[in-house]
Amino acid sequence: MDLKQIMQNYFLDLDAAAKDPDRKVAWCTSVGPAEILRAMGFDVYFPENHGAMLGATRLCMETIPVANSKGYSPEICSYLTSDIGAYLKNITPLAKAYGVEDVPRPDVLVYNTNQCKDVMHWFEFYAREFDAPIFGIHSPAHLPEVEPEHIANVVAQFKQLIRSLEEITQEKFDPKKLERCLALSSGATSLWSEVLKTAIADPSPFSFFDATIFMGPIVVLRGTEIARDYYRDLLMELEQKVATTRSRENAVQKRVYWEGMPIWGRLRHLSELFKRNDTCVVASTYCNSWIFADFDPHDPLPSMALAYLQIFINRNDTYKEKYISDMVKMYSVDGVIFHAAKTCPNNSNSYYNLPGRLKRNGIPTIVIDGDLCDLRCFSDEQSTNVIEAFLETL
Amino acid sequence: MKEPSAQLSENARYYWGVDCGSSEIKVVLCDASGNILHKKKGKTLFPLYQNVYNALNDGDATPFVENSPITKDNHKIIATGYGRHHLQFVDDKLTEIKAHFLGVQHQLKLDVPYTIIDIGGQDAKVITIDNSKVDEFAMNRKCAAGTGAFIEELAHRLEVPIGDMTKLANQHDKEFMLNSFCTVFSGQEVIKTLMNGERIENLIFALYRSVVKRVLEMTVVSTDIVAFSGGVIAHHPLLVELFGQKLSDKEMVLTPETQYCGALGAAVHGMSV
Ligand code: SF4
Numbered sequence: 001m002d003l004k005q006i007m008q009n010y011f012l013d014l015d016a017a018a019k020d021p022d023r024k025v026a027w028c029t030s031v032g033p034a035e036i037l038r039a040m041g042f043d044v045y046f047p048e049n050h051g052a053m054l055g056a057t058r059l060c061m062e063t064i065p066v067a068n069s070k071g072y073s074p075e076i077c078s079y080l081t082s083d084i085g086a087y088l089k090n091i092t093p094l095a096k097a098y099g100v101e102d103v104p105r106p107d108v109l110v111y112n113t114n115q116c117k118d119v120m121h122w123f124e125f126y127a128r129e130f131d132a133p134i135f136g137i138h139s140p141a142h143l144p145e146v147e148p149e150h151i152a153n154v155v156a157q158f159k160q161l162i163r164s165l166e167e168i169t170q171e172k173f174d175p176k177k178l179e180r181c182l183a184l185s186s187g188a189t190s191l192w193s194e195v196l197k198t199a200i201a202d203p204s205p206f207s208f209f210d211a212t213i214f215m216g217p218i219v220v221l222r223g224t225e226i227a228r229d230y231y232r233d234l235l236m237e238l239e240q241k242v243a244t245t246r247s248r249e250n251a252v253q254k255r256v257y258w259e260g261m262p263i264w265g266r267l268r269h270l271s272e273l274f275k276r277n278d279t280c281v282v283a284s285t286y287c288n289s290w291i292f293a294d295f296d297p298h299d300p301l302p303s304m305a306l307a308y309l310q311i312f313i314n315r316n317d318t319y320k321e322k323y324i325s326d327m328v329k330m331y332s333v334d335g336v337i338f339h340a341a342k343t344c345p346n347n348s349n350s351y352y353n354l355p356g357r358l359k360r361n362g363i364p365t366i367v368i369d370g371d372l373c374d375l376r377c378f379s380d381e382q383s384t385n386v387i388e389a390f391l392e393t394l
Numbered sequence: 395m396k397e398p399s400a401q402l403s404e405n406a407r408y409y410w411g412v413d414c415g416s417s418e419i420k421v422v423l424c425d426a427s428g429n430i431l432h433k434k435k436g437k438t439l440f441p442l443y444q445n446v447y448n449a450l451n452d453g454d455a456t457p458f459v460e461n462s463p464i465t466k467d468n469h470k471i472i473a474t475g476y477g478r479h480h481l482q483f484v485d486d487k488l489t490e491i492k493a494h495f496l497g498v499q500h501q502l503k504l505d506v507p508y509t510i511i512d513i514g515g516q517d518a519k520v521i522t523i524d525n526s527k528v529d530e531f532a533m534n535r536k537c538a539a540g541t542g543a544f545i546e547e548l549a550h551r552l553e554v555p556i557g558d559m560t561k562l563a564n565q566h567d568k569e570f571m572l573n574s575f576c577t578v579f580s581g582q583e584v585i586k587t588l589m590n591g592e593r594i595e596n597l598i599f600a601l602y603r604s605v606v607k608r609v610l611e612m613t614v615v616s617t618d619i620v621a622f623s624g625g626v627i628a629h630h631p632l633l634v635e636l637f638g639q640k641l642s643d644k645e646m647v648l649t650p651e652t653q654y655c656g657a658l659g660a661a662v663h664g665m666s667v
Contacts, residue, residue, distance in 0.1 A: 359530070364530075367535075369535050369536050377536075379536075381476055382517070382533070382536075384479075385476065385489055385490070385491075385517075385533070386533060388489045389489040389490075389491035389492065389528075389531060392488065392489055392491065392492045392528065393491075393527070393528045393529070393530070393531070
């Protein structure tokens with residue numbers, strides 16, 4: 001099935017679920033415990049994905065100011081302000097893209113603070129609006145290593161979450177269902193990892209900008225056959241592409257790494273900018289965020305806790321430095337571009353001199369200012385200049 | 395006023411560097427050895443294309459067929475600056491970072507590591523040169539503090555002609571700092587300071603010091619030699635002295651063709667492509 005169809009079916013089905021009194025919809029953060037929710041029969045909706053759509057369609061530029069005027073600062077997560085503004089303005093990009101008029105009403109909201117605290121405030125807004133129950137997994141943050149006590153802490157929270165969800169579904173939690181769901185999720189996520197690794201080839205079969213599109217199913221359909229099958233097919237396609245594209249002799253293409261959030265409203269502009277400069281953005285931390293290599297269907301809750309605590313964004317800078325250095329080697333990258341996203345300090349690793357530390361290890365780096373959604377924080381001219389000048393130095 | 399024009403030969407090769415900055419367009423014409431035969435500058439105005447075209451078609455130096463952007467075979471046109479992507483008829487483009495490096499290097503011929511401080515209309519750059527190439531660079535981020543726009547805005551508020559500022563600043567009898575980072579808020583601070591009875595000479599001096607401070611906040615200058623380029627330095631030579639006071643253990647060098655470094659660098663780049 002093609003990507004557009006997969007995403008359309010997902011949103012249409014979610015819409016149907018929201019309108020069916022016998023089905024239940026859960027809202028979940030992108031690196032939240034979606035597998036538990038799915039295993040317990042919920043249809044799962046991801047507001048961050050909606051935020052990204054608002055950014056990519058640039059509808060956010062109409063909706064962020066609405067949230068700002070209601071007291072949500074322009075300095076906080078612009079997924080949050082885009083999304084809450086859209087709700088207040090009663091518009092959604094889903095209407096034009098998939099013919100879905102409203103985002104699905106939640107029966108429960110579940111967030112995980114492993115990525116940031118903004119999601120908590122965001123979900124709390126909707127919990128009040130919809131008068132719906134809300135649960136948070138409060139993860140130990142910024143870890144150098146994930147220790148057994150961290151895992152035990154999160155497993156206990158998962159168990160508590162399951163008990164609370166049982167009250168909502170009025171059904172007993174079935175561990176077998178979680179095992180199956182986690183197996184599917186694990187399958188999809190390792191296929192996604194293989195997909196991304198095909199970009200190690202030179203020339204790379206796709207760029208970061210393509211990957212931000214391919215990643216739809218791994219974000220919204222983890223734990224389903226659909227995601228697994230999509231990535232199995234995509235992997236085959238990309239492997240074929242790599243096999244049939246002869247390695248260029250005297251390759252002129254530069255290879256760079258993107259660190260930080262995508263600038264959703266400028267993907268096309270940036271993609272063309274890199275193309276024009278014979279450069280491929282071969283890898284990114286962002287797209288790698290949906291690789292959960294630790295998922296183990298035979299040990300569901302602890303392995304989920306480990307996987308969700310392990311994520312890059314939840315680690316300290318020593319870990320991050322090593323992670324990016326390893327990526328630079330693995331993808332034969334010539335330089336790293338840090339995107340300092342004004343409204344997401346959590347995903348902006350240039351703030352405490354990580355670029356300087358990498359530079360000292362011989363990895364060229366540069367920082368550009370911007371934002372995931374709010375284009376008021378991004379200057380086309382200035383960033384073009386900085387990026388092109390950086391590429392000239394590589 | 396017309397610049398003196400050059401006699402061009404049909405058989406020689408010529409290189410035009412066009413620096414399309416945010417406030418001025420600078421054009422130089424070089425021969426194959428990189429000697430400047432002709433130079434001209436004008437305001438960056440809409441339509442950009444027409445303005446650049448006019449600058450290129452100045453006097454007898456024109457290598458172009460009238461009303462056509464088509465160059466003769468022995469001429470190459472290279473563009474740099476913010477407007478570079480809007481010029482369709484050029485042979486190649488490069489960023490100002492590299493262009494300023496090439497322009498400065500062409501004039502100073504340094505074979506040791508050095509730093510270029512280039513203050514432009516809307517951006518300030520600190521470029522480190524090592525092994526005869528750009529090693530790294532820093533630019534002002536997001537805001538215009540420390541750039542020509544900042545000085546211009548405040549000159550406007552003070553109703554002082556740009557050309558008089560260095561002279562006035564030299565008559566200061568007191569030193570203090572402007573605190574605001576943002577150009578507009580600095581404007582408010584300036585007005586408030588004036589209302590409190592401060593001399594305008596002292597204010598302009600403070601303004602220059604704040605430009606120096608903002609630029610040096612961007613990065614650490616690690617080399618022994620600092621070369622200056624860019625139009626703002628040409629209009630405000632006192633800045634070099636003030637940088638020198640802050641970087642007292644380093645040698646300050648004002649590049650001869652300060653304003654034309656970018657354009658000259660573009661022309662020099664043309665010789666290698
Ligand atoms: S991690 Fe950043 S983009 Fe994602 S929800 Fe948090 S603040 Fe927003």
